[in-house]
Amino acid sequence: MMMTLTDQETEVIKETCKVDKPVKLIELSQEPRIYRIPGFLTDEECEFLIDTSKNKLRPCNEISSGVHRSGWGLFMKEGEEDHQITKNVFNKMKSFVNISESCEVMQVIRYNQGEETSSHYDYFNPLTTNGSMKIGLYGQRVCTILMYLCDVEEGGETSFPEVGVKVKPIKGDAVLFYNCKPNGEVDPLSLHQGDPVLKGTKWVAIKLINQKNKETGAPTQ
Template identity: 85%
Template sequence: MMMTLADQETEVIKDSCKVEKPIKLIELSQKPRVYRIPEFLTEEECNHLIDTSKNKLRPCNEISSGVHRSGWGLFMKEGEEEHPVTKNIFNKMKNFVNISDSCEVMQIIRYNPGEETSAHYDYFNPLTTNGSMKIGLYGQRICTILMYLCDVEEGGETSFPEVGIKVKPIRGDAVLFYNCKPNGDVDPLSLHQGDPVTKGTKWVAIKLINQKSKEGTPTQ
């Protein structure tokens, strides 16, 4: 049975740099490593990401590597991540992950009722030619930061079907999950999906954190 985890879970407090308040990580799972980050984004940051994206969205409707993603989205173009609001978001991420030049650009996606993303892995499969090539070019996708830009009336949870976890979208909250184990091996338990929105609209921002290392060992 799926379960929705709430604030009673284990809390992990990380020292923060110069941001408005400390970043709080609530541990939802150890295997895979999944954390909810309450109030990670401010109202201004949520509004900025939506307002600068809403007129540029294109249909996703993609099917690649067995993954089906409906909805409307975009990848930020070169220079757009340099906006002061976006840069402040990245500065907050540096409290708990290693942001490097090899990280991928932020993606913004809007889901209307009935739209979803099927179960998939974010990591590159090192056992395939394509996956191995991408690891060499970009570095393995060690972890993912999924940010909710609005509340969703019904549906739209982020689900981890292998471990029975559902995370409800709450405006300003984020989910941090690791696609790899601490030793750098890919983690099959990180399988996740965006459940269909049944009422309302869902906006998310996604930042994939890559680790480019000769040893292939992630920075924790």
């Protein structure tokens, strides 16, 4: 049975840093740890990320490590994350996660009708040579913050098939999910996918949070 989000879930975390608007996290799953963050981005922030990206997008059609990703996207270049609006977004993130210098740059992706991302893991596989190398260089991808930059008329949900959680894209909302367990082990239940867009267009921004320490506990209290 799929669980569709409502506004009635219990608020479990409140903002602890100085930001313009308190950030609340709503727990959707304990294993893996998944939280919805309603109204995380303002309309201005959503529009800024779209406007600064729309003329630079490149096709993402690819199949790598068994993952099929369609759509159009980009990774921000060095210095592009220094704009004050982007910094404000990161400040809000810092109220519940630890953003280190090794964290990867933000990615922006646009999905048109029929485009999707197949089920995959965001963590680096520590049992592979390539995964171990990346963990040593950047730290493990302990969690992911997925931000919705627009409403989607139909489809485009973020689904976690192992635990039956399905998140509807709503402009300004975000999803925080942990790719690792609190003890630092990778969490296979974090398998997720971007469902096909059935009608309309889907814009998302993604920030992967890397940590080199072993402990990856709950969001900052």
